[in-house]
Amino acid sequence: MNSINTDVCILGAGPGGAAAALFLAKEGIPCVIVDKAIFPRDKVCGDALSGKVVEILNRYDRKLVERLSNDSIQLNCWGVTFVAPNLEELSIPFRNKPKDPEKAREIAPGFISKRVDFDNFMVEELKKHGSIQLIQGVDIDKFERKEGGFSLQDKDGNHHIQAKLVIDASGAHSQFAKKIGGLEVEKEHHCAGLRWYYEGVEGMKEGNYIELHFLKDFLPGYFWIFPLANGQCNVGVGMRSDYVSKKRINLKQELQDIIQKYPQLRERFKNAKPVDDIRGYGLPLGSKQRKISGDNYMLVGDAASLIDPFTGEGIGNAILSGYTAAQQAKTAIEGKDFSSAGLKDYDLAIYRRLGGELKLSYRMQRLVKYPWLFNFVVRKANRNKTLRETIMVMFEDIDLRDRLRKPSFYFKLLFSGKN
Ligand SMILES: Cc1cc2nc3c(=O)[nH]c(=O)nc-3n(C[C@H](O)[C@H](O)[C@H](O)COP(=O)(O)OP(=O)(O)OC[C@H]3O[C@@H](n4cnc5c(N)ncnc54)[C@H](O)[C@@H]3O)c2cc1C
Structure with missing residues (x-):
């Protein structure tokens, strides 16, 4: 039996957990971070890294962002194209791309990188810090509240971790968030998503724009095509889980049908081939405010249900909450206070920063139900x-x-x- 005693234990080394560990290291605070997977590991995702990811990682180390920007695992992404139900397109740059080639080499406003690569890039960064103890291939599934913290144990009973503070970043299917935090899946605040990697898709946009298609027979869901560094594309669909249930939608069938059914897509996919199987995963949306901390714990990223309800973007909010949890952990350690009353400042900080945009995105998500309104806004914006x-x-x-x-x-x- 491997027994560890630590102030801070982070569950999950995805973007949220990795960010928490890196910002703790920056503050000189040691931690243990455990993941059930061995990296590099896949994660079903659209693979788009927004400006928020760049912004928060810059706070950790600009050089890390520069390295990511120059790494062949990623594509620079300069904007997004929305396709309205009437097929009118609206292309919006995230930032104007400088015409001067010298300046154009500046860091792009967003990246697209397969998660198998991006998450591994972050894990490699963890390994550079002696203060971070990274444990891979260990699935923690017993969480017992003990005097002064938590006692955590893996499935096989081989690993036992005693921690004063648990930062749970174990993702959308977190058992800790469910059993300890009391967070349940609520279908109207949850989205189902599928991803399919393709090669040979034609008609990709200049500037590696990501594409969100709001198709008339698939509302209020959306279909996406995101370009990737190796010439492949990330293709997928997302729809709120309550609509999937109510309309009895077979999302897997729907994704395959969409590519064949709409002439504008059929043409672009005529020489394209899938390179893997369709894979799905849940997206816990931040359209409802939850309690994301308690005695001796904080929830981060998908475990805290922080995904943007309109765009489905969750990596930025995972990294932001990892950063915020690390700041709060520092306060807790310095004040020797890991109580719910002390840690509730974490909730306040998260919703002060994200509350407004999550509410606005929730409103926008609900407008997608009205195709005429979507058509109107796109037409108006183009003019x-x-x-x-x-x-x-x-x-x-x-x-x-x-x-x-x-x-x-x-x-x-x-x-x-x-x-
Ligand atoms: C189809 C789809 C498309 C998406 N597209 C985008 C997009 O384009 N852009 C974007 O920003 N977001 C997107 N998202 C959301 C994004 O994937 C998540 O918000 C993001 O991965 C959250 O990061 P995280 O660190 O909270 O959790 P995760 O990335 O899920 O990491 C959790 C980690 O915890 C580990 N773990 C789980 N259980 C245990 C355990 N018991 N013990 C130890 N370790 C454990 C896992 O192995 C994993 O490594 C998409 C999601 C889906 C499903």
């Missing part, structure tokens, strides 16, 4: 520079998202002349 720029800034500027919540803002934007 209105201010609206296009507004949407562009939305990807970086949270304050602007606040303004977007005021109905008067839309009124002015949509009905006040051409530009």
